[in-house]
Amino acid sequence: MESNKRNDEPGCKSATLSARVLRDIGTHRASSTIAVSLPTPSTNNSYKPLSSDNISAIHDALCPQADAHAMGVICQTCRTILMPWLDTLPQFVVDEEVLEKGPRGSIVRGVLLQNPEAVAVLTVVASLEITSKRYDEVDGLVEIMQYYRKAAAAGMRVADIHRVLLRVSSPAHDLPAIADTINTALKNPMLTAEEYTANVKVELAAVAPLRPTYGRSPLLFPARAVGRSLERNMSPQENSASNDRVPTFGESKRPVVRGTDSHAPPKEKGPWEFVPGSIITKAIVGEPEPHKYFLVRQSIDDPAKKDVRQYPSWETMDWNEPRDIAKFNKWQQQIKDRVADTPAALPRVWTQAEKDVLKHAIEAALARGLTRNNINWDEIAQSLSDHFAEKTQYAGEPLAQATKLKNDDTITAPHHKQPKKLKEDRVGRVVRSGTAVRSQARKYGDIDLLLRLSKNSKLxxxxxxxxxxxxxxxxxxxxxxxxxxxxxxxxxxxxxxxxxxxxxxxxxxxxxxxxxxxxxxxxSRSPDASSKRPKAPPKPSPTSAESFANEVAKISPWFKRKVTKPTPSSEPLDGDFV
Structure with a gap:
């Protein structure tokens, strides 16, 4: 943690403030919130609070309520949080570069470590979870959490850590505060929840004995499984009747063959190669090759250093199932890419400029009377390629964000609050097929809406x-x-x-x-052309007498017998009767 602040910031007595806050942090823990007396801001600076859709983990010393700020608690006025680092987030350097994102398996996995708003979400969620309060206590927090889901999950993880420590502690123990836990996790992003909990338990046990735990642990993060294998729970009858029997393959313990269980980056980096005699060909449907479950590699610099990679789903793999074979080949290819020390070729992401050109090309095609059913996507892809043939897209330009078109013709909001940026310059065109362009166009809600409305727009x-x-x-x-x-x-x-x-x-x-x-x-045929279908001769229409005789024939005989006087209908009729 830095002990000095920049002296060029007006309105802050940096050295005195930092020393006093650091002294208070060292003497206070989580049992009570820390109230820090901050200096009166200078009149030269104007106070500008954050909007309702922003929060920050960088403390605002110009807040009118600065004297009432508590450590790790958000201020509803300035919407900032007083933390041990004050105005500079902790930095963790790896290979002379500041780590921007928390590694896998750590407390802060997936968190944007240098984003004040992401760290603020982590802190606020942890504070609300440990105090059993709703997220609506902080205005706009629910909406902000949608953009920093990894930070929200990390805040719940920090709250779980404190629940575990609270269960084993006694009044004689002094538990670490939420702010201290987050500060430790940011200083060492490689630290896992299990490692931090074990370290704190050792410190607490040195002060007073820990209390025993009963029942299931409230810990929500999974404990480390030895060899990533689970023992089958046996019933008392099964256990007593089979004490001396040989355990099955699924019940026996297996050694650790995956190296370290943590997903953190390895401490010792270097080029790797497969050991001589390794078979690294792809699997084929219907040809079982169980020896491919394990890939052994060795260090090029030190061949004595070996490492074994095990396929995680080898227990349930079906060699006759194409999906299992495809999944296995994908895992094998990832191991090959890492061993070769060359990252796999990633698809070229779409920039906002490319999306705008794509939308303009589709609008031009629809204006010519085409629809989504007959539009030529190869021409769209070619026009897109020709547009960027001699152009350069510079690093820092925004990337296109995908949106979804709903059934009611409304479009969802982008996933990220701020679009990601292009990391490096992109010179020239990007070759994409018509099928790829069509699939990408359906991922943008505004373009997908144009295609949907064009289906029945014209005859x-x-x-x-x-x-x-x-x-x-x-x-x-x-x-x-x-x-x-x-x-x-x-x-x-x-x-x-x-x-x-x-x-x-x-x-x-x-x-x-x-x-x-x-x-x-x-x-279409001309009126003079004769029809090939033979015409049937017209049927002669019946005369009135014949029609009358037909109607009389339909009269019931029973009704005829009731008639005493003969009627003309009972006599034969000829064609000249009428």
Whole structure:
């Protein structure tokens, strides 16, 4: 921790303030909050509090409530937190570079270590968790946590550590404060929760005996498993009946073959190589090769130093399952890339400028009458490549953020509050296929909305000078009321073969006949062309007498017998009766 602040900051008596705060931190612990008396800010500086959507772990000494600030507690006025580091976050240097992100397996894994807002989220969540308060106690915290999820998880982890220490402690012990735990974790980002808990227990045991624990531990982070293997819980009957039997393969303990269990970067770095005789070919479906579960490598500088890599899912792997084979080959390729000391080729991320050019190209294609079903993505990819052929995108330019289009045509907010930046200059074009461009376009909600709205925006065909559509009609709304005519036929219909009655101003259109197997377009034929279908001769219409005789024949015989007087209907009728 730095002992001096910058003297060029107006309004702060840096040396006196730092010395007094550090002295108070060394003498106070978590049993009571630390109230620090801060100097009165100078009138030369104007006080500017943070907005409701921002918090910071850098203390604001110009706050009007600075005298009431407590260590590790957020101020609702200035929305800053008083922490042991005051105005400079702790830095951890690895290979002459400041570590920006917490490594795997540590207390602060995934946390942006040099981001004051991320560290503030960690601190506030830990304080609220340990005091059993809701996140709504701090205005805007719930929304900010969505952008710093790893920091929120680390805050819960710190609260779990304090619950464990509280269970084994007694009134004679002085537990570390939340601020002290976070400060220690930031100074040593490699420190795991288990290591920190064990170290504090040793210090507490030197002061007074620790209390025994009963039942399950409230610790939420997993303990280290020896060899990453789990022993099967046996019932009392099974245990008593099989004391002298040979344990099965799944019940027996296996040695540690994965090296260190921590996901932290190895302390000893250097080039590696596989030992002679290693078989590192890819696995094939249906060909079991269990010896490939283990890869042995050795240091190039010191061949006596060996390291074994074990496939984590080797117990449940099915050599006949293609998905298991693909997963295994991916793990094997990762080990190969690390041994070769050459990182795998990562896909080129999309910048905001590339997304804007992509959107403009899609808008131009849709303006020409295309839709998402017939747009040529290869042309879009080529135009995108030609645009950046002789251009340079410099480091620091924002990257494009993916959004999602919902069913109600609304677009979700970006995942990150601030877009990520391009790390290095990108010179020239990026070669991407049409399929890759199409998949990426669907990941942007605004572009996906354009494609969705283009599905039924226009009818196929062209307009004439009068503004009417050409004969190429694809909509079947009017076809449902038209009879199924053949070329050259008029038929006995109410429309008499005239299409003006239906309101169609153009010539007779060629319509698609509806069928269960799809639509089929009929070719237009001239009126003079004769139809190939043989026409059946028209049936003669019945006379009135024949119609009357047919109706009489339908009368029931029982009703005829009831009729006493003969009627003309009972006598045979000829065609001249009427």
């Amino acid at each position: 196929h065909g062209s307009r004439d000078d009068a503004g009417n559509y050409d004969a190429d009609i694809t909509e079947d709304d009017d076809a449902s009321i038209l009879p199924d005519y053949m070329d050259g036929e008029t038929g006995n219909n109410a429309h008499g073969g005239c299409y003006e009655n239906l309101g169609l101003k153009a010539a007779k259109p060629t319509m698609r006949a509806k069928s269960a197997k799809g639509t089929k377009r009929r070719r």
